[in-house]
Amino acid sequence: VKNLRQVSVIGLGLVGGSITLAVRQHIPGMTVVGYSHRAATRRKAKTLGTGLKIVDDLAAAAVRADLVILATPIFTFEGYFRELARTIRPDCIVTDVGSTKLLPHAWAESRLAGRGRYVGSHPVAGSEQRGVEFARDDLFDQARCILTTTPATDLAAVRALKGFWSALGCSVQTMSPAEHDRVFANVSHLPHVMAAGLVNASDNGDMRFAGKGFLDSTRIASGPATVWTDVLLANRENIADSIDRAIAQLTRLQTAIKKGNRTRIAQLLESARRKRATLIKYKIRKKELLR
Protein backbone atom coordinates (compact mmCIF):
# COMPACT_ATOMS: atom_id res chain seq x y z
CA VAL A 1 0.00 0.00 0.00
CA LYS A 2 2.89 2.38 0.75
CA ASN A 3 3.76 2.62 -2.93
CA LEU A 4 0.22 3.66 -3.76
CA ARG A 5 0.05 7.39 -3.21
CA GLN A 6 -3.09 8.08 -5.22
CA VAL A 7 -6.16 5.95 -5.87
CA SER A 8 -8.72 7.12 -8.40
CA VAL A 9 -12.21 5.67 -8.25
CA ILE A 10 -14.21 5.77 -11.48
CA GLY A 11 -17.92 5.47 -10.78
CA LEU A 12 -19.36 6.71 -7.48
CA GLY A 13 -22.24 4.42 -6.68
CA LEU A 14 -22.67 2.38 -3.52
CA VAL A 15 -19.41 0.45 -4.02
CA GLY A 16 -17.28 3.24 -5.55
CA GLY A 17 -18.45 5.74 -2.94
CA SER A 18 -17.77 3.24 -0.15
CA ILE A 19 -14.22 2.70 -1.45
CA THR A 20 -13.47 6.41 -1.18
CA LEU A 21 -14.86 6.49 2.37
CA ALA A 22 -13.02 3.33 3.41
CA VAL A 23 -9.67 4.53 2.02
CA ARG A 24 -9.90 7.77 3.98
CA GLN A 25 -10.85 5.77 7.07
CA HIS A 26 -8.18 3.09 6.77
CA ILE A 27 -5.28 4.43 4.68
CA PRO A 28 -4.27 7.82 5.99
CA GLY A 29 -2.10 9.76 3.59
CA MET A 30 -3.47 8.21 0.40
CA THR A 31 -4.89 10.74 -2.03
CA VAL A 32 -8.41 9.77 -3.14
CA VAL A 33 -9.78 11.07 -6.42
CA GLY A 34 -13.31 10.34 -7.56
CA TYR A 35 -14.92 10.62 -10.98
CA SER A 36 -18.40 9.94 -12.26
CA HIS A 37 -19.62 10.72 -15.76
CA ARG A 38 -22.81 12.10 -14.24
CA ALA A 39 -22.69 15.65 -12.92
CA ALA A 40 -25.47 14.93 -10.41
CA THR A 41 -23.46 12.08 -8.93
CA ARG A 42 -20.34 14.24 -8.72
CA ARG A 43 -22.36 16.85 -6.84
CA LYS A 44 -23.68 14.26 -4.39
CA ALA A 45 -20.21 12.79 -3.95
CA LYS A 46 -18.84 16.18 -2.94
CA THR A 47 -21.05 15.96 0.15
CA LEU A 48 -19.23 12.78 1.27
CA GLY A 49 -16.90 14.94 3.30
CA THR A 50 -13.38 16.22 3.25
CA GLY A 51 -10.34 14.51 1.81
CA LEU A 52 -11.99 13.40 -1.41
CA LYS A 53 -11.20 15.21 -4.62
CA ILE A 54 -13.98 14.98 -7.22
CA VAL A 55 -12.88 15.69 -10.79
CA ASP A 56 -14.91 16.44 -13.90
CA ASP A 57 -13.16 14.27 -16.43
CA LEU A 58 -11.62 10.86 -16.61
CA ALA A 59 -8.18 12.05 -17.72
CA ALA A 60 -7.89 14.28 -14.67
CA ALA A 61 -8.67 11.27 -12.48
CA ALA A 62 -6.32 8.94 -14.30
CA VAL A 63 -3.22 10.95 -15.02
CA ARG A 64 -1.50 10.86 -11.64
CA ALA A 65 -3.09 7.68 -10.27
CA ASP A 66 -1.07 4.76 -8.92
CA LEU A 67 -4.27 2.73 -8.78
CA VAL A 68 -7.41 3.17 -10.88
CA ILE A 69 -10.55 1.32 -9.78
CA LEU A 70 -13.51 0.97 -12.13
CA ALA A 71 -16.72 0.83 -10.11
CA THR A 72 -19.11 1.26 -13.04
CA PRO A 73 -21.39 -1.27 -14.79
CA ILE A 74 -19.37 -4.09 -16.40
CA PHE A 75 -20.16 -3.23 -20.01
CA THR A 76 -18.65 0.23 -19.61
CA PHE A 77 -15.23 -1.23 -18.80
CA GLU A 78 -14.14 -1.75 -22.40
CA GLY A 79 -14.55 1.93 -23.21
CA TYR A 80 -12.90 3.04 -19.98
CA PHE A 81 -9.90 0.78 -20.59
CA ARG A 82 -9.50 2.31 -24.03
CA GLU A 83 -9.53 5.83 -22.60
CA LEU A 84 -7.30 4.91 -19.67
CA ALA A 85 -4.68 3.49 -22.07
CA ARG A 86 -4.16 7.04 -23.33
CA THR A 87 -3.81 8.74 -19.95
CA ILE A 88 -2.50 6.47 -17.20
CA ARG A 89 1.14 6.08 -16.24
CA PRO A 90 2.66 2.91 -17.69
CA ASP A 91 2.96 1.21 -14.30
CA CYS A 92 -0.45 2.30 -12.99
CA ILE A 93 -2.38 -0.56 -11.47
CA VAL A 94 -5.83 -0.88 -13.01
CA THR A 95 -8.60 -2.91 -11.47
CA ASP A 96 -12.39 -3.05 -11.38
CA VAL A 97 -15.01 -4.24 -8.92
CA GLY A 98 -17.21 -6.06 -11.43
CA SER A 99 -19.09 -9.19 -10.39
CA THR A 100 -17.76 -11.16 -13.37
CA LYS A 101 -14.11 -11.38 -14.36
CA LEU A 102 -13.58 -13.16 -17.69
CA LEU A 103 -14.79 -10.27 -19.84
CA PRO A 104 -12.92 -7.57 -17.88
CA HIS A 105 -9.68 -9.56 -18.31
CA ALA A 106 -10.31 -9.93 -22.04
CA TRP A 107 -11.09 -6.22 -22.44
CA ALA A 108 -8.09 -5.17 -20.34
CA GLU A 109 -5.87 -7.34 -22.52
CA SER A 110 -7.14 -5.88 -25.78
CA ARG A 111 -7.94 -2.28 -24.78
CA LEU A 112 -5.24 -1.34 -22.27
CA ALA A 113 -2.88 -2.79 -24.88
CA GLY A 114 0.07 -3.21 -22.53
CA ARG A 115 -0.41 0.09 -20.75
CA GLY A 116 -0.84 -0.20 -16.95
CA ARG A 117 -1.01 -3.38 -14.95
CA TYR A 118 -4.46 -4.96 -14.79
CA VAL A 119 -5.67 -7.26 -12.01
CA GLY A 120 -9.34 -8.15 -11.52
CA SER A 121 -11.00 -7.46 -8.16
CA HIS A 122 -14.31 -8.60 -6.81
CA PRO A 123 -15.02 -7.34 -3.31
CA VAL A 124 -17.95 -9.51 -2.20
CA ALA A 125 -19.83 -6.68 -0.55
CA GLY A 126 -22.74 -4.50 -1.44
CA SER A 127 -26.46 -4.55 -0.92
CA GLU A 128 -29.66 -4.11 -2.86
CA GLN A 129 -29.24 -0.37 -2.38
CA ARG A 130 -27.95 1.89 -5.05
CA GLY A 131 -26.17 5.21 -5.19
CA VAL A 132 -23.48 7.17 -3.44
CA GLU A 133 -25.96 8.20 -0.73
CA PHE A 134 -25.76 4.63 0.61
CA ALA A 135 -21.94 4.59 0.68
CA ARG A 136 -20.46 3.34 3.97
CA ASP A 137 -16.88 3.34 5.20
CA ASP A 138 -17.34 -0.15 6.68
CA LEU A 139 -18.76 -1.86 3.58
CA PHE A 140 -15.61 -3.99 3.22
CA ASP A 141 -15.12 -4.92 6.88
CA GLN A 142 -14.77 -8.70 7.08
CA ALA A 143 -15.79 -9.04 3.43
CA ARG A 144 -14.00 -11.28 1.00
CA CYS A 145 -12.22 -9.83 -1.97
CA ILE A 146 -11.33 -12.10 -4.86
CA LEU A 147 -8.41 -11.06 -7.03
CA THR A 148 -8.33 -12.65 -10.46
CA THR A 149 -5.07 -13.24 -12.27
CA THR A 150 -3.78 -14.96 -15.39
CA PRO A 151 -0.24 -16.14 -16.15
CA ALA A 152 0.36 -12.69 -17.66
CA THR A 153 -0.62 -10.76 -14.52
CA ASP A 154 2.09 -8.62 -12.88
CA LEU A 155 2.83 -10.15 -9.47
CA ALA A 156 3.95 -6.89 -7.86
CA ALA A 157 0.59 -5.39 -8.84
CA VAL A 158 -1.20 -8.36 -7.25
CA ARG A 159 0.80 -7.86 -4.03
CA ALA A 160 0.02 -4.13 -3.93
CA LEU A 161 -3.68 -4.72 -4.57
CA LYS A 162 -3.78 -7.41 -1.90
CA GLY A 163 -2.37 -4.86 0.52
CA PHE A 164 -4.93 -2.29 -0.59
CA TRP A 165 -8.03 -4.46 -0.12
CA SER A 166 -6.66 -5.92 3.12
CA ALA A 167 -6.20 -2.40 4.46
CA LEU A 168 -9.90 -1.78 3.71
CA GLY A 169 -10.82 -4.78 5.86
CA CYS A 170 -11.13 -7.52 3.23
CA SER A 171 -9.77 -11.04 3.38
CA VAL A 172 -8.18 -11.47 -0.04
CA GLN A 173 -8.02 -14.61 -2.17
CA THR A 174 -6.76 -15.19 -5.68
CA MET A 175 -8.25 -17.31 -8.45
CA SER A 176 -8.44 -17.46 -12.23
CA PRO A 177 -11.16 -15.41 -13.95
CA ALA A 178 -12.74 -18.63 -15.31
CA GLU A 179 -12.93 -20.20 -11.86
CA HIS A 180 -14.28 -16.96 -10.44
CA ASP A 181 -17.09 -16.72 -12.97
CA ARG A 182 -18.10 -20.36 -12.47
CA VAL A 183 -18.18 -20.03 -8.65
CA PHE A 184 -20.06 -16.72 -8.61
CA ALA A 185 -22.60 -17.89 -11.17
CA ASN A 186 -23.59 -20.40 -8.49
CA VAL A 187 -23.40 -18.38 -5.30
CA SER A 188 -24.32 -14.89 -6.46
CA HIS A 189 -25.85 -14.69 -9.92
CA LEU A 190 -28.13 -17.72 -9.57
CA PRO A 191 -29.58 -16.45 -6.26
CA HIS A 192 -30.38 -13.18 -8.01
CA VAL A 193 -32.10 -14.98 -10.86
CA MET A 194 -34.08 -17.11 -8.39
CA ALA A 195 -35.12 -14.11 -6.29
CA ALA A 196 -36.33 -12.26 -9.39
CA GLY A 197 -38.06 -15.43 -10.62
CA LEU A 198 -39.80 -15.89 -7.27
CA VAL A 199 -41.14 -12.33 -7.29
CA ASN A 200 -42.20 -12.58 -10.93
CA ALA A 201 -43.97 -15.88 -10.20
CA SER A 202 -45.95 -14.21 -7.40
CA ASP A 203 -49.25 -12.39 -7.64
CA ASN A 204 -49.27 -8.83 -6.23
CA GLY A 205 -52.30 -9.56 -4.05
CA ASP A 206 -50.87 -12.84 -2.74
CA MET A 207 -47.55 -11.20 -1.88
CA ARG A 208 -49.27 -8.96 0.66
CA PHE A 209 -49.52 -12.04 2.88
CA ALA A 210 -45.80 -12.69 2.65
CA GLY A 211 -43.86 -13.01 5.88
CA LYS A 212 -40.22 -12.41 6.68
CA GLY A 213 -39.13 -15.56 4.82
CA PHE A 214 -40.39 -14.31 1.48
CA LEU A 215 -39.02 -10.81 2.07
CA ASP A 216 -35.54 -12.05 2.99
CA SER A 217 -35.33 -14.54 0.16
CA THR A 218 -36.25 -11.87 -2.38
CA ARG A 219 -34.25 -8.94 -0.95
CA ILE A 220 -31.61 -9.10 -3.69
CA ALA A 221 -34.32 -8.80 -6.36
CA SER A 222 -34.50 -5.14 -5.30
CA GLY A 223 -30.99 -4.57 -6.65
CA PRO A 224 -30.58 -2.22 -9.64
CA ALA A 225 -31.83 -3.97 -12.78
CA THR A 226 -29.27 -2.31 -15.06
CA VAL A 227 -26.29 -3.45 -12.99
CA TRP A 228 -27.62 -6.99 -12.77
CA THR A 229 -28.52 -7.15 -16.46
CA ASP A 230 -24.83 -6.49 -17.14
CA VAL A 231 -23.80 -9.23 -14.72
CA LEU A 232 -26.12 -11.80 -16.28
CA LEU A 233 -25.01 -10.87 -19.80
CA ALA A 234 -21.35 -11.02 -18.82
CA ASN A 235 -21.59 -14.58 -17.48
CA ARG A 236 -24.12 -16.19 -19.78
CA GLU A 237 -22.91 -19.77 -20.13
CA ASN A 238 -22.15 -20.28 -16.44
CA ILE A 239 -25.46 -18.80 -15.35
CA ALA A 240 -27.43 -20.84 -17.88
CA ASP A 241 -25.76 -23.96 -16.40
CA SER A 242 -26.53 -22.84 -12.85
CA ILE A 243 -30.18 -22.30 -13.74
CA ASP A 244 -30.29 -25.83 -15.18
CA ARG A 245 -29.01 -27.19 -11.88
CA ALA A 246 -31.55 -25.16 -9.89
CA ILE A 247 -34.41 -26.35 -12.09
CA ALA A 248 -33.23 -29.94 -11.66
CA GLN A 249 -33.35 -29.51 -7.88
CA LEU A 250 -36.81 -27.92 -7.98
CA THR A 251 -38.06 -30.72 -10.20
CA ARG A 252 -36.60 -33.30 -7.83
CA LEU A 253 -38.46 -31.81 -4.86
CA GLN A 254 -41.60 -31.37 -6.96
CA THR A 255 -41.58 -35.03 -7.97
CA ALA A 256 -41.25 -36.12 -4.35
CA ILE A 257 -44.07 -33.75 -3.35
CA LYS A 258 -46.37 -34.97 -6.14
CA LYS A 259 -45.74 -38.58 -5.12
CA GLY A 260 -46.23 -37.77 -1.44
CA ASN A 261 -42.82 -39.35 -0.80
CA ARG A 262 -42.20 -38.25 2.79
CA THR A 263 -38.78 -39.88 3.11
CA ARG A 264 -37.48 -38.25 -0.04
CA ILE A 265 -38.85 -34.77 0.81
CA ALA A 266 -37.38 -34.98 4.31
CA GLN A 267 -34.05 -36.11 2.86
CA LEU A 268 -33.85 -33.18 0.43
CA LEU A 269 -34.85 -30.59 3.05
CA GLU A 270 -32.50 -32.08 5.64
CA SER A 271 -29.63 -32.10 3.15
CA ALA A 272 -30.17 -28.39 2.49
CA ARG A 273 -30.49 -27.65 6.21
CA ARG A 274 -27.23 -29.43 7.02
CA LYS A 275 -25.30 -27.90 4.13
CA ARG A 276 -26.37 -24.44 5.23
CA ALA A 277 -25.59 -25.18 8.89
CA THR A 278 -22.04 -26.15 7.86
CA LEU A 279 -21.76 -22.99 5.77
CA ILE A 280 -22.95 -20.76 8.63
CA LYS A 281 -20.44 -22.36 11.01
CA TYR A 282 -17.68 -21.71 8.48
CA LYS A 283 -18.74 -18.08 7.98
CA ILE A 284 -18.81 -17.50 11.73
CA ARG A 285 -15.35 -19.09 12.09
CA LYS A 286 -14.07 -16.80 9.34
CA LYS A 287 -15.69 -13.84 11.11
CA GLU A 288 -17.73 -13.05 8.00
CA LEU A 289 -20.80 -13.53 10.18
CA LEU A 290 -21.30 -12.65 13.80
CA ARG A 291 -23.25 -14.74 16.33
Next chain:
Amino acid sequence: VKNLRQVSVIGLGLVGGSITLAVRQHIPGMTVVGYSHRAATRRKAKTLGTGLKIVDDLAAAAVRADLVILATPIFTFEGYFRELARTIRPDCIVTDVGSTKLLPHAWAESRLAGRGRYVGSHPVAGSEQRGVEFARDDLFDQARCILTTTPATDLAAVRALKGFWSALGCSVQTMSPAEHDRVFANVSHLPHVMAAGLVNASDNGDMRFAGKGFLDSTRIASGPATVWTDVLLANRENIADSIDRAIAQLTRLQTAIKKGNRTRIAQLLESARRKRATLIKYKIRKKELLR
Protein backbone atom coordinates in the same frame (compact mmCIF):
# COMPACT_ATOMS: atom_id res chain seq x y z
CA VAL B 1 -60.89 -12.48 25.04
CA LYS B 2 -62.70 -11.91 28.34
CA ASN B 3 -64.64 -15.17 27.94
CA LEU B 4 -61.43 -17.10 27.53
CA ARG B 5 -60.17 -17.86 31.00
CA GLN B 6 -57.78 -20.66 30.13
CA VAL B 7 -55.71 -21.28 27.02
CA SER B 8 -53.89 -24.58 26.63
CA VAL B 9 -51.01 -24.78 24.19
CA ILE B 10 -50.19 -28.23 22.84
CA GLY B 11 -46.62 -28.36 21.54
CA LEU B 12 -43.95 -26.08 23.00
CA GLY B 13 -41.62 -25.26 20.14
CA LEU B 14 -40.71 -21.79 18.92
CA VAL B 15 -44.33 -20.87 18.13
CA GLY B 16 -46.08 -22.69 20.98
CA GLY B 17 -43.56 -21.38 23.51
CA SER B 18 -43.91 -17.86 22.15
CA ILE B 19 -47.70 -18.04 22.49
CA THR B 20 -47.39 -18.85 26.18
CA LEU B 21 -44.98 -15.93 26.67
CA ALA B 22 -47.09 -13.51 24.64
CA VAL B 23 -50.31 -14.39 26.49
CA ARG B 24 -48.67 -13.72 29.85
CA GLN B 25 -47.32 -10.45 28.48
CA HIS B 26 -50.50 -9.22 26.84
CA ILE B 27 -53.51 -10.90 28.49
CA PRO B 28 -53.18 -10.58 32.25
CA GLY B 29 -55.46 -12.93 34.14
CA MET B 30 -55.61 -15.64 31.50
CA THR B 31 -54.46 -19.03 32.74
CA VAL B 32 -51.85 -20.55 30.44
CA VAL B 33 -51.32 -24.30 30.38
CA GLY B 34 -48.64 -25.93 28.25
CA TYR B 35 -48.18 -29.52 27.17
CA SER B 36 -45.57 -31.29 25.09
CA HIS B 37 -45.39 -35.04 24.54
CA ARG B 38 -41.64 -34.83 25.14
CA ALA B 39 -40.46 -34.76 28.76
CA ALA B 40 -37.28 -32.87 27.79
CA THR B 41 -39.35 -30.10 26.19
CA ARG B 42 -41.62 -29.91 29.25
CA ARG B 43 -38.54 -29.53 31.43
CA LYS B 44 -37.17 -26.73 29.24
CA ALA B 45 -40.58 -25.03 29.13
CA LYS B 46 -40.65 -24.91 32.92
CA THR B 47 -37.71 -22.51 32.76
CA LEU B 48 -39.79 -20.02 30.73
CA GLY B 49 -40.73 -18.33 33.96
CA THR B 50 -43.67 -17.99 36.29
CA GLY B 51 -47.32 -18.02 35.33
CA LEU B 52 -47.12 -20.98 33.00
CA LYS B 53 -48.44 -24.35 34.13
CA ILE B 54 -46.78 -27.30 32.39
CA VAL B 55 -48.75 -30.54 32.52
CA ASP B 56 -47.70 -34.11 31.78
CA ASP B 57 -50.64 -35.29 29.75
CA LEU B 58 -52.95 -33.97 27.09
CA ALA B 59 -56.16 -34.59 29.03
CA ALA B 60 -54.92 -32.44 31.91
CA ALA B 61 -54.23 -29.64 29.44
CA ALA B 62 -57.53 -30.00 27.63
CA VAL B 63 -60.11 -30.61 30.30
CA ARG B 64 -60.60 -27.07 31.62
CA ALA B 65 -59.50 -25.15 28.52
CA ASP B 66 -61.64 -22.49 26.85
CA LEU B 67 -59.16 -22.45 23.99
CA VAL B 68 -56.84 -25.23 22.86
CA ILE B 69 -54.08 -24.36 20.39
CA LEU B 70 -52.20 -27.08 18.54
CA ALA B 71 -48.64 -25.94 17.85
CA THR B 72 -47.29 -29.30 16.76
CA PRO B 73 -46.40 -30.62 13.28
CA ILE B 74 -49.43 -30.71 10.98
CA PHE B 75 -49.66 -34.47 10.61
CA THR B 76 -50.06 -34.89 14.38
CA PHE B 77 -53.29 -32.86 14.35
CA GLU B 78 -55.57 -35.73 13.34
CA GLY B 79 -54.54 -37.77 16.37
CA TYR B 80 -54.77 -34.81 18.72
CA PHE B 81 -58.26 -33.91 17.48
CA ARG B 82 -59.35 -37.49 18.18
CA GLU B 83 -58.01 -37.31 21.73
CA LEU B 84 -59.34 -33.81 22.33
CA ALA B 85 -62.84 -34.92 21.30
CA ARG B 86 -62.84 -37.14 24.40
CA THR B 87 -61.67 -34.52 26.89
CA ILE B 88 -62.57 -30.94 25.94
CA ARG B 89 -65.67 -29.09 27.00
CA PRO B 90 -68.33 -29.03 24.26
CA ASP B 91 -67.92 -25.30 23.64
CA CYS B 92 -64.12 -25.26 23.83
CA ILE B 93 -62.55 -23.37 20.93
CA VAL B 94 -59.97 -25.49 19.14
CA THR B 95 -57.41 -24.06 16.78
CA ASP B 96 -53.97 -24.83 15.42
CA VAL B 97 -51.06 -22.79 14.07
CA GLY B 98 -50.28 -25.01 11.09
CA SER B 99 -49.01 -23.46 7.87
CA THR B 100 -51.65 -25.23 5.78
CA LYS B 101 -55.35 -25.21 6.53
CA LEU B 102 -57.35 -27.55 4.27
CA LEU B 103 -56.23 -30.75 5.98
CA PRO B 104 -56.64 -29.39 9.54
CA HIS B 105 -60.23 -28.38 8.67
CA ALA B 106 -60.94 -31.83 7.22
CA TRP B 107 -59.46 -33.58 10.26
CA ALA B 108 -61.27 -31.31 12.71
CA GLU B 109 -64.53 -32.08 10.94
CA SER B 110 -64.05 -35.84 11.05
CA ARG B 111 -62.14 -36.28 14.33
CA LEU B 112 -63.57 -33.68 16.67
CA ALA B 113 -66.91 -35.01 15.48
CA GLY B 114 -68.96 -32.06 16.63
CA ARG B 115 -67.14 -31.62 19.94
CA GLY B 116 -65.62 -28.17 20.46
CA ARG B 117 -65.60 -25.32 17.96
CA TYR B 118 -62.79 -25.46 15.43
CA VAL B 119 -61.34 -22.42 13.62
CA GLY B 120 -58.04 -22.56 11.73
CA SER B 121 -55.28 -20.09 12.64
CA HIS B 122 -52.08 -19.26 10.83
CA PRO B 123 -50.00 -16.64 12.62
CA VAL B 124 -47.50 -15.60 9.95
CA ALA B 125 -44.55 -15.46 12.32
CA GLY B 126 -41.66 -17.67 13.14
CA SER B 127 -38.10 -18.05 12.03
CA GLU B 128 -35.68 -20.72 10.93
CA GLN B 129 -35.01 -21.40 14.59
CA ARG B 130 -36.49 -24.28 16.41
CA GLY B 131 -37.37 -25.08 19.97
CA VAL B 132 -38.78 -23.50 23.08
CA GLU B 133 -35.38 -21.93 23.85
CA PHE B 134 -36.01 -19.48 20.99
CA ALA B 135 -39.50 -18.52 22.22
CA ARG B 136 -40.12 -14.75 22.39
CA ASP B 137 -42.98 -12.79 23.85
CA ASP B 138 -42.93 -10.40 20.86
CA LEU B 139 -43.04 -13.00 18.08
CA PHE B 140 -46.56 -11.91 17.08
CA ASP B 141 -46.06 -8.13 17.29
CA GLN B 142 -47.22 -6.62 13.98
CA ALA B 143 -47.55 -10.10 12.45
CA ARG B 144 -50.52 -11.16 10.40
CA CYS B 145 -52.73 -13.95 11.59
CA ILE B 146 -55.02 -15.64 9.10
CA LEU B 147 -58.14 -17.27 10.47
CA THR B 148 -59.71 -19.88 8.21
CA THR B 149 -63.41 -20.57 8.30
CA THR B 150 -66.01 -22.57 6.41
CA PRO B 151 -69.80 -22.06 6.29
CA ALA B 152 -69.97 -24.44 9.28
CA THR B 153 -67.62 -22.41 11.48
CA ASP B 154 -69.05 -20.97 14.72
CA LEU B 155 -69.00 -17.18 14.39
CA ALA B 156 -68.72 -16.51 18.12
CA ALA B 157 -65.59 -18.69 18.15
CA VAL B 158 -64.16 -16.67 15.25
CA ARG B 159 -64.80 -13.43 17.14
CA ALA B 160 -63.19 -14.75 20.31
CA LEU B 161 -60.16 -16.00 18.41
CA LYS B 162 -59.86 -12.70 16.58
CA GLY B 163 -59.74 -10.99 19.94
CA PHE B 164 -57.15 -13.45 21.20
CA TRP B 165 -54.67 -13.02 18.31
CA SER B 166 -55.26 -9.27 18.21
CA ALA B 167 -54.39 -9.07 21.90
CA LEU B 168 -51.10 -10.84 21.08
CA GLY B 169 -50.28 -8.10 18.55
CA CYS B 170 -51.50 -9.68 15.31
CA SER B 171 -53.55 -8.08 12.59
CA VAL B 172 -56.21 -10.69 11.88
CA GLN B 173 -57.80 -11.58 8.55
CA THR B 174 -60.22 -14.31 7.58
CA MET B 175 -60.25 -16.49 4.47
CA SER B 176 -61.32 -19.94 3.35
CA PRO B 177 -58.90 -22.81 3.90
CA ALA B 178 -58.66 -23.38 0.13
CA GLU B 179 -57.76 -19.74 -0.54
CA HIS B 180 -55.27 -19.82 2.33
CA ASP B 181 -53.47 -22.88 1.01
CA ARG B 182 -53.26 -21.45 -2.50
CA VAL B 183 -51.86 -18.10 -1.32
CA PHE B 184 -49.34 -19.59 1.11
CA ALA B 185 -48.13 -22.15 -1.41
CA ASN B 186 -46.96 -19.10 -3.38
CA VAL B 187 -45.62 -16.80 -0.69
CA SER B 188 -44.33 -19.21 1.90
CA HIS B 189 -44.00 -22.81 0.76
CA LEU B 190 -42.51 -22.03 -2.66
CA PRO B 191 -39.81 -19.77 -1.17
CA HIS B 192 -38.86 -22.62 1.14
CA VAL B 193 -38.63 -25.06 -1.77
CA MET B 194 -36.53 -22.56 -3.73
CA ALA B 195 -34.19 -21.87 -0.82
CA ALA B 196 -33.64 -25.61 -0.29
CA GLY B 197 -33.19 -26.11 -4.04
CA LEU B 198 -30.64 -23.30 -4.20
CA VAL B 199 -28.57 -24.80 -1.39
CA ASN B 200 -28.84 -28.30 -2.85
CA ALA B 201 -27.75 -26.96 -6.26
CA SER B 202 -24.64 -25.44 -4.67
CA ASP B 203 -21.29 -27.02 -4.13
CA ASN B 204 -19.96 -26.92 -0.54
CA GLY B 205 -16.67 -25.40 -1.64
CA ASP B 206 -18.32 -22.79 -3.88
CA MET B 207 -20.68 -21.76 -1.08
CA ARG B 208 -17.76 -20.57 1.02
CA PHE B 209 -17.56 -17.59 -1.34
CA ALA B 210 -21.18 -16.70 -0.78
CA GLY B 211 -21.99 -13.18 0.34
CA LYS B 212 -24.93 -11.77 2.28
CA GLY B 213 -27.26 -12.19 -0.71
CA PHE B 214 -26.90 -15.96 -0.80
CA LEU B 215 -27.13 -16.24 2.98
CA ASP B 216 -30.32 -14.17 3.19
CA SER B 217 -32.02 -15.88 0.29
CA THR B 218 -31.36 -19.31 1.81
CA ARG B 219 -32.04 -18.48 5.48
CA ILE B 220 -35.37 -20.30 5.52
CA ALA B 221 -33.68 -23.49 4.25
CA SER B 222 -32.29 -23.76 7.81
CA GLY B 223 -35.80 -24.36 9.13
CA PRO B 224 -36.58 -27.76 10.68
CA ALA B 225 -36.87 -30.37 7.92
CA THR B 226 -39.54 -32.39 9.72
CA VAL B 227 -41.88 -29.41 10.14
CA TRP B 228 -41.43 -28.38 6.51
CA THR B 229 -41.84 -31.91 5.19
CA ASP B 230 -45.27 -31.88 6.82
CA VAL B 231 -46.10 -28.53 5.24
CA LEU B 232 -45.09 -29.65 1.75
CA LEU B 233 -47.02 -32.91 2.11
CA ALA B 234 -50.09 -31.10 3.40
CA ASN B 235 -50.30 -28.76 0.41
CA ARG B 236 -49.09 -30.94 -2.46
CA GLU B 237 -51.18 -29.78 -5.42
CA ASN B 238 -50.82 -26.07 -4.74
CA ILE B 239 -47.06 -26.34 -4.20
CA ALA B 240 -46.58 -28.44 -7.32
CA ASP B 241 -48.35 -25.67 -9.27
CA SER B 242 -46.25 -22.98 -7.63
CA ILE B 243 -43.05 -24.83 -8.54
CA ASP B 244 -44.26 -25.02 -12.14
CA ARG B 245 -44.69 -21.25 -12.17
CA ALA B 246 -41.25 -20.71 -10.66
CA ILE B 247 -39.61 -23.01 -13.21
CA ALA B 248 -41.42 -21.15 -16.00
CA GLN B 249 -39.96 -17.86 -14.72
CA LEU B 250 -36.46 -19.30 -14.40
CA THR B 251 -36.70 -20.69 -17.91
CA ARG B 252 -37.88 -17.35 -19.23
CA LEU B 253 -34.85 -15.56 -17.74
CA GLN B 254 -32.56 -18.37 -18.86
CA THR B 255 -33.77 -18.09 -22.46
CA ALA B 256 -33.15 -14.33 -22.46
CA ILE B 257 -29.68 -14.88 -20.96
CA LYS B 258 -28.76 -17.58 -23.48
CA LYS B 259 -29.86 -15.31 -26.34
CA GLY B 260 -28.04 -12.33 -24.85
CA ASN B 261 -31.32 -10.42 -25.05
CA ARG B 262 -30.48 -7.33 -22.96
CA THR B 263 -33.90 -5.70 -23.27
CA ARG B 264 -35.71 -8.81 -22.14
CA ILE B 265 -33.36 -9.49 -19.19
CA ALA B 266 -33.62 -5.87 -18.05
CA GLN B 267 -37.41 -6.04 -18.37
CA LEU B 268 -37.69 -9.17 -16.22
CA LEU B 269 -35.32 -7.87 -13.53
CA GLU B 270 -36.99 -4.46 -13.48
CA SER B 271 -40.43 -6.04 -13.21
CA ALA B 272 -39.27 -8.00 -10.14
CA ARG B 273 -37.59 -4.90 -8.65
CA ARG B 274 -40.75 -2.82 -9.04
CA LYS B 275 -43.08 -5.49 -7.73
CA ARG B 276 -40.93 -5.88 -4.65
CA ALA B 277 -40.66 -2.11 -4.15
CA THR B 278 -44.46 -1.88 -4.15
CA LEU B 279 -44.63 -4.77 -1.69
CA ILE B 280 -42.11 -3.18 0.67
CA LYS B 281 -44.02 0.12 0.61
CA TYR B 282 -47.21 -1.75 1.45
CA LYS B 283 -45.54 -3.64 4.31
CA ILE B 284 -44.14 -0.42 5.74
CA ARG B 285 -47.55 1.25 5.48
CA LYS B 286 -49.08 -1.71 7.32
CA LYS B 287 -46.33 -1.44 9.95
CA GLU B 288 -45.27 -5.03 9.25
CA LEU B 289 -41.85 -3.61 8.34
CA LEU B 290 -40.02 -0.70 9.86
CA ARG B 291 -37.95 1.86 7.97
